[in-house]
Amino acid sequence: MHHRRQTWPEPIIHKPVYAPSAPRPRKLLLLSVSAGAGHMRAAEALKAYAAAEFPGTEAIHLDAMDFVPAGFRAVYTDFYLHLVNRHPALWGYVYQKSDKALTNSPTQKLRRAIERISTRPLRTAIRAAAPDAIICTHFLPAELLAREIGKQSVVCPVWVQVTDFDLHSMWLQPLMQGYFAATEEIAYRMRARGLAADAVHVTGIPIMPGFGQTLERRQCAQQFGLDPGRKIILMMSGGAGIGELDKTVQKLLALPDDFQLVALAGKNAALLGNLQQLAAAHPGRLFPFGFTNHVEQLMACADLAITKPGGLTTSECLAMGVPMIIHSPIPGQEERNADYLLEQGAALKAIDLTALAFRVQQLLQQPEQLQRLRQRSLLLGRPHAGRAVLQTVLSKLDSPLHSQFISPTP
Structure with missing residues (x-):
């Protein structure tokens, strides 16, 4: 299936999060999902880099599954692990079908409705955190936040860190500030699906600072x-x-x-x-x-x-x-x-x-x-991908004006 290139809407311009002349501690919210360990580890790596190398930056990591009903969590995490462990071929089929699914299909609309109903406490926690910027290391919170940004319930920039050397369509959500890709090829594929060139950054996948030590x-x-x-x-x-x-x-x-x-x-x-x-x-x-x-x-x-x-x-x-x-x-x-x-x-x-x-x-x-x-x-190897991600996010916050890139609906 060929993905049609979308037109790029005019960016929404936001006022600075804080005045450069009177800086205050910057708060980053890291959102992941404990469906497998990788998404969580990427967020923890970003948190570790923030603490070690970016003074004046507070990074908070939330697992979306801590804010959903037990039934939703069982389906989203336990069932996923059961599939990949016991029925990997079935998971492969689901992966391929969901990658090609039309955004406005009845199945996708139902899925998003269930997610919205199940994640109300998560959205409350996000608003309570009042972050200056958000980085998602899983597509679920990015998808939820795209709708919140559209309603202006969330006004801070939201970034997406893809955690594989592949690009599934569910990673691509509208109204994101930007994306972090593992390789130049993944960045190329992002742009081919309609993302603005300057909204895509090739950083690698964040791993803990210890992997960059001798x-x-x-x-x-x-x-x-x-x-x-x-x-x-x-x-x-x-x-x-x-x-x-x-x-x-x-x-x-x-x-x-x-x-x-x-x-x-x-x-x-x-x-x-x-x-x-x-x-x-x-x-x-x-x-x-x-x-x-x-x-x-x-x-x-x-x-x-x-x-x-x-x-x-x-x-x-x-x-x-x-x-x-x-x-x-x-x-x-x-x-x-x-x-x-x-x-x-x-x-x-x-x-x-x-x-x-x-x-x-x-x-x-x-x-x-x-x-x-x-x-x-x-x-x-890109041992300091976490540093590169945070440098990009924080440099946008530090600029006199930072604009909200709007990514197309894949």
Whole structure:
């Protein structure tokens, strides 16, 4: 389906949020949705950069799912995780259909009506926060705010941070101040769908400041009980612990190569328990961990990462220069992320466990190929995307006048 290019309305000009001669603390509101961990991590990264590098800036992060009824939250988050974990092909179908859905179709109108009814407390919380600017790391709050801006219930600029190396039509909402894209290609696609050139900024995807630091392998390895003199493979299943990581671990532990396997189960307690039982039978080889805020330290000592290609995890690996084998991508956004990595020569892909075992052995026995993947990753990485996003948002607030860009209805 071809997306017709929309005409660009005249911008709405707002008065300055505050007088430059008498500055006051600037308040940023970060809105995300806990459907998977990536959207939340992007918002937390922006909050961390604001605290560390932008004095006089207060950043507040709200999860939209904290302000909706339990039934809506179950459908929007739990059902999503169930689909991608148990019925990935069905999720892929939903992803494709929703990307091509007409904005004014009865189904889309019904969906938006349900969302409006379910998110009244969220809209109240947004108004109570009285922010100078809003950054959305998920399309749901952006869609809700587009309607609020149209009614002039929200008058501050609203920005949208796309968190994948792909562009789904639901990210494109009218009346947004601007958009942040992961790559030049995504920015090109945004403009092709009618966004003004100066409303699109190529920054990368925000990740925590720690991923931009230089960390010493030996020190990081010893912190986790690992031997820095042996190969270290890091396995990740996303913040929610999606996938049958324990079966994958068993396959890799059967390989004859001498390596240490670090397996991250995220917030999946049952998966972590299974991995701990396996670790007891393979002392010195398997090191399971649950959800951790120190992934950058594990990446600093990893020779290779086996991972699902979520937008945030991918961005973190690229920033740290960690070679990747992509395994079990979710149809839809993760498949598009995987395509980007493969096209750029920053990763290999394993279509099943047999292929994964082959890829691991191949890379461990060919260090020059590992080095090529590492170099390509470092070239693509944008470790300080969060800083670039905040610089853009705050520079608009600091300008004598900042205008409200109006994006077309996709």
